[in-house]
Amino acid sequence: MPLLQRPFHGDEELGKKDDDHKQGTKGHMGRAWQQRRLNGPRRSNLKKIALVLLVIIGFYYFFKNMPTDLEQPRQRPSFIPPTGPNAPAPKSVPERYDSVSKMADDDASETPLHNFNGPIKFYQLASTLHAVTTRGSSPINQNVLFAAASLKSAASLLPIACDMGIRARNYVHFALMGRDDISMDILKSVNGVGKDCGITFHDARPDFSISSSDWRMEVSSAAAFKHINDFVNPQATFVDSSGEEEVWFLKGLNQRAATLGRTIIELPDNAGQNLMWITLLDSSSLSAWNKASIDFIVHAQPSASGSLMRLLESLKKADFFSSSYPRLTIELPRDIDEPSKRYLEGFKWPPKSDHSSSLLTLRHRIPQHGINSDESSARFLEGFWPANPSANHILVLSPQVELSPLFYHYLKYTMLEYKYAGNNPAVENLLSLSLDLPSTYLNDTTKFTPPVSNSTVGDNVVNTGVSPFLWQAPNSNAALYFGDKWIELHDFVSQSLESQRTRPTPTTLNEKAVSKTYPSWLEHVLRLARARGYWTLYPNFENEDRLVTLHNDLYQPPEEFAEEVKSDLENENDELGADPSHYLSLKNKDSETTLLKTNLLSMMPNKGELPKPWDMPVLTYDGERVEVDGLHKLGLAYSEIFRREVGGCGLDDMEKVKVEGEVGDLFCLKDQKS
Structure with a gap:
């Protein structure tokens, strides 16, 4: 039987076993197969490599997000409170240093x-x-x-x-x-x-x-x-x-x-x-430390450069500690003497500042004719207006005063205590804070003696010593007026001047209780204080040191009263017309006192602790000692007289409700016009 024809004729290798193709087999085909195996990884090896790469990447991101080498914060600062009302205290607290600081501890x-x-x-x-x-x-x-x-x-x-x-x-x-x-x-x-x-x-x-x-x-x-x-x-x-x-x-x-x-x-x-x-x-x-602000205003007098420079130099030496410097306004007269011009050219305020941050304002009066008392009052009050009546206040300074380096300590201390302290109903009656302790009453004919503080022990009144006191008499030498009372004073003067223009001058306005040695605007402040029952806080120290001292050696009377005061002083040189009690403050040689330069609290009564307003002595403008309720009753009585004589109110006019910052309840002129 003839042999079957092979499907792949002539391929003798197909009939052999694969023993000759195992690793290590020689021959062309074996070497090629071995080379490919060496150059290309198997699939299982690729999986291992990928796994290793993932592990490496994981470690990389793990260490990158560790707190020890993070370059930018990856979350907002967090606060970690306990998770429940009975939560335990935090566990072990991390040390406040890292490996870098540990290395530094070794060196x-x-x-x-x-x-x-x-x-x-x-x-x-x-x-x-x-x-x-x-x-x-x-x-x-x-x-x-x-x-x-x-x-x-x-x-x-x-x-x-x-x-x-x-x-x-x-x-x-x-x-x-x-x-x-x-x-x-x-x-x-x-x-x-x-x-x-x-x-x-x-x-x-x-x-x-x-x-x-x-x-x-x-x-x-x-x-x-x-x-x-x-x-x-x-x-x-x-x-x-x-x-x-x-x-x-x-x-x-x-x-x-x-x-x-x-x-x-x-x-x-x-x-x-x-x-x-x-x-x-x-x-x-x-x-209220940074919210309350104070402006300074100085009304300079003609031919008084020495007084003005002395005041400004004392301002430059004052300690304003960490408080911001106040704005300073100087009202200049029409005729400015040459020394004042030269001094103001080089004067800087604040003392250590460039011109870009200057807080100094100079105002120069234009009219050449003399001004009367009404014009002077209006011009002076127009020099300041508080943008925020509850926070903006003004310190009025006379050129005759020289200030203690610590005056601003006392000013800010008393302002914060009596204007902004909690549970202080007496602040409604506080008109101003005086730095000056006058030697005479406002009429300048009687010597003034500060009252002492008394307390009742059983049935006896005991003198408890020196104390600050409340006086209905305002001050123009050195006094801080609060913004809310200042805008009320603006309205009061405005309506009073309108009343004088439209009505005959009443008896109340003819009564001049303030001496001509003081500026005319002080008379208006006194009338407002009497009508409202307002008072001014006066300092009183245990020794002779003062916050301000008054220099009368270069005294110049207010412009509106200059001719009258000079004439009166000349007449007093004549024995026939001499009045030993006239202008007593100008004759007082002891008015120049030493300025406070040591620790403020050591000089104040009661180790510096300020008494409550209702625990301080209270005086009427003419020196009568009264209780707070008594001053309120006197205010009601005076306001009734003022409404009739100045405000144009009749007996049939209903009493108006008082509005904060206004005095419309004291005047009826607008009602009559309508």
Whole structure:
């Protein structure tokens, strides 16, 4: 039988076994197959390589997101409070340094690198904030805050905070926001802060604070203040401005406080000596620290350059501590003497400033003829108008006065206490604060002796010594007039002058209770004070030092009364016309007193603690001592007479309701016109 034809004729290799094609088999086909196997990986190897790459990528992202080398924050600063009412304290707190700072600890000569910018966490802040029991949730409370990042600044602030806490007018909180890894217990111990200080401490330092960058610490300060504000609502926050504090801390805190509308009080380096009166103020007063502003106005007299320069030089030497400088307006007469011109050309206000930040305004009168009392009053009052009557006030200064370097301390202290303190109903009757203690009454014919404070012990009245007092008589030498009363005075003078123009001069306006040695506008202020029952607060120190001294050596009478006063003084030189009691203040050789230059509190009665208005002596304008209710009754009686004689009101006219800032209830002229 013939053999079957093979399907692949001539291919002898197909009939062999595959033993010859195993690895290592020689031959052309075997070598080619072996080469392909060596050059190309198998599918299982590719899976292993992919798995290794995934693991490497995972480790890469894991280490990239570790806090130790994060370059930009990947989330906003977070505050981690306890998760429940009985939540346990935070677990182990991370150390405040990383590997870089650990290496620096081994070599003390190296400084830790401040390059960490990881997410911010406050591990110690939640526990103290949740424990606050001082009405922190209320927007109006008695909480104040002292905050520091530098340990030197903390050492400066803590004695002040302790003194304030001991006085117990406020609830005092202290927050540490710096880099240092000091424990709060050691901070208290080193600075002598005990439980008697009554300070609530808050550790507001972030994690990894030592190695944190300035940017991270700035954001941390702002975030920490935000959390403290949410739980404490501090009415005022004290920081150190002596130059020892961290720049990033001040920047972050101030920016966040401005956003939240919170008051920041910057304390200078001598605050622990000269500024301790701030510890006597309550939280309501302190919250107005930066909101209340004061303008200065000086009405210069002709041919009196020496007096003007002496006053301005004393202003330049005054201590304005950390407060902003007030605006200064100088009303110049028509004829300016040459020395005054040269002096004002080089005068700068504030003293250390360039022209771009000048707060000086010069006003020069145009009319060449002499002015009468009404024109003088109107021109002077037009020199100031408060944009915000509750916050803008004016200090009137006579060129005859020289100021103590500490006058602004007393002015701000009394202004904050008596104008902005909480629960003070007597503020409605407070017209002004005087820096001057007059030697005579307003008529300048009788010597004035300041009253002493009395208290009742059983059935006996006991003299308790020197005290500030309330006097119905206003002052034009050196007095701060409050903005709300100033706009009321504007309306009062305006309607009084209109009454004089349309009606015969009444008896009340003919009565001149103020001497011609004082400017004419003071007479209008006295009439308003008598009609409203207003008073002026006068200082009274235990020694002879004063806030201002009055120089009569270069005295010039007001322009509107210049001719009359000079004529009267010349007549007094004639023995036949001499009146020994006339213009008594000009004859008083003891009017020039020494100026207060030492610590303010040491010179004030009761160690500087200001008495309540109802505990001070109260005097009528002519010196009669009365109670507060008695002064109110006198005001009602005078206002009735004023309404009839000046205001044009008849007996049948109904009594009008008093409107704040207006005196329409004292006048009926508009009603008659209509």
